[in-house]
Amino acid sequence: MKACHRVRPVFDDPNLVGCAGLLPALLLGESAGLHELLGGHLSVGSANAAVKSAGVIAGMLTGADSIDDLGVLRHGGMPRLFGDVRAPSTYGTFLRSFTHGHVQQLDAVSSRLLAGLTARVPGLIKGATDPGGIAFVDLDDTIGEVHGYAKQAAAYGYSKVFGLNAMVAVASTPLAAPVIVASSLRKGNTASGSGSARMLTRAVATARQAGVTGRLMGRADSAFYRHDLVTAMMKARMWFSVTARMNTAVKSAIARIGEDAWTPIKYPNAVWEADDTVAGGGYWVSDAEVAETCFVAFSSKKKAQQVPCRLVVRRVRRLQPRASDGSVQGELFAAHRHHAFITNSTLSMVAADQHHRGHAIIEQVIAELKDGPLAHLPLGRYAANAAWLAHAVIAFNLARAIGVLAGKKHARARWATLRAQLINLPGRIAVSGRRLTLHLPRDWAWAEPWQTVFDGATGPPSIRAA
Known part of the structure; x- marks a missing residue:
């Protein structure tokens, strides 16, 4: 490819738009x-x-991560496609008028909108209504960076980054990409698990309202290894799968596991060795193994508050450093890294480990948010930044819905991919007989999925359900 040298750029066309995909996205939101x-x-x-x-x-759907970026809504023919477009400064003033109570109102809108989206796009949480299926609610937090010291509640958190702590809960199934069911902005130096029990209760209520009727499993990492969170999961009649902290009780339980109790599992770089002499026709050759033992979590609590459960342990051989002559220390000093989690599920040991590893899906959601509106928190007031996060959650779920409408290739696509292929699409408006025609690029590689999204957002229910 070679650039043409005979081009003279002129910003003078009032009928061009740079993000035509906002039209079906907002139409879908309105219908929900x-x-x-x-x-x-x-x-x-x-x-x-x-x-x-x-x-x-x-603005967030197009990738805005600051107040100034919201100005993308005012270019070219955008006022013809969308009414009441405001200046970025107006949006900034609007967000600064939020209080904590208003943020909670916006959370309520987000929860109800997700239920509306699942009604309009049945595949948004696919498999959630299967009688024998399972859905997951994952909790995690991250530090949202801020710039400048005039930021309310900002502090240095566990990541040594100056910012605010955002806790997020997502719901997913083995057949569907995650949607965000709850969020909360906290002080930058807040402990990760603080308030997680309340967050879980909100998340479960939203997931149920959105149509999740099957079995729920709550997953979290060791920062959320808390009695109140596990108790909240049991009260909600969920399975829990929470990474255990390597305290004395957990280390002692792992030490009691015999060598013959470890089972090789499929793990990155594992190789299947066919062998007709063993059950199953073969086994995995891997440096990863799992074992389990009975365990009583939170044994320092009163007996009535202790949690009898399973302790599932995965161990991975620790790579030994090479000596100066290139040799590797022998087997005598081999060691393992252990990763343990507690669970009350009735799944097999291997299946329980596989599902627990799936908790990493929430890291992708956080990465997508940070690649968009949460690249940094732009406002000085704490409540305004909390409102910014709540709006980002709504935008994320809307983007996920149009991805599902677009078909299999986009159902699990990342937000950046959806922006590039379905949202930030150039177009030109033509007026004929009081009717607007939106001319889109010929030979656009994703024209068919885009048209499917438009038809799903504007067509009858039969088209939307397809």
């Missing part, structure tokens, strides 16, 4: 009740709050 929910629940003291909130969500 976005504007009605915002109008009915959001009482923030700002005129036309529902319109402004929808504008912030639209």
Whole structure:
């Protein structure tokens, strides 16, 4: 490819748009009740709050990570496609008018909108209604970086980054990519697991409201190894799968596991060795093995508060450093890294380990948020940044919904991919007989999925359900 040298750029066309994919995205949101929910629940003291909130969500869908980036909504023919587009400074003033109570109202909108989206796009949480299926609720937190010291509640957290702590809960199934079911912004130096029990209760309620009727499993890492969280999972009649801290009780339990109890598992770089002389026709040749033992979690609590459960342990051979002559220390001093988690599930040991490793899916969600609106938290007021996070959650779920509508190739695509292929699509508006025609690029590689999204957002229920 070679660039043409005979080009003269001129910014003068009032009919061009650079993000035509916002049209079906916002139409889908409207059909799921976005504007009605915002109008009915959001009482923030700002005129036309529902319109402004929808504008912030639209800007985030295109990749805005700051107030100034919301100006992308005002170019070319965008005012013809979307009414009531405001200036970035207006959106900034609107967000600064939020209080903690208003953020909770926005969380309520997000929860109800997800239920509306699952009704419009049945495959959004595919498999959640299967009688024998399973859905997962994963919790994790991250530090959202801020720039400048005039930021309310910002502090240095566990990652040594100056920012605010955002806790997120996502729901997923083996057949569907995750959607965000709850979020919360905290002080930058807040302990990761603080408030996780309340977050889980909210997340489960949202997941159930969105149509998850099957078995739920709650997953979290060792930072959330807390009695109140595990108790909340049991109270919600969930299976739990939480990474255990390597305290004295856990280390002692691992030490009691005999060598003959370890089972090789399929792990990265594992090789299947066919052997007709063993059950199953073969076995995995891998440096990873699993074993389990009975365990009583939180044994320092009163007996009535202790949690009898299974302790499943995965061990991976620790790579030995090479000596100066290139040799490797022999087997006598071989050691393993151990990863243990507690669970009350009835799954097999190997299946329980596989499902627990699936908790890493929430790391991808956090990465997608940080590749978009959470690249940094742009506002000085704590409540305003909390509102920014709540809007980002709505935008994420909307993007996930249009990805599912687009078909299998986009159902699990990352947000950046959806932006590049389905949202930030150039177009030109033509007017004929009071009707707008949106001309899109010829030979666009993702024209068919885009048209499917548009038809699903605007067509009858039979098209949406397809």
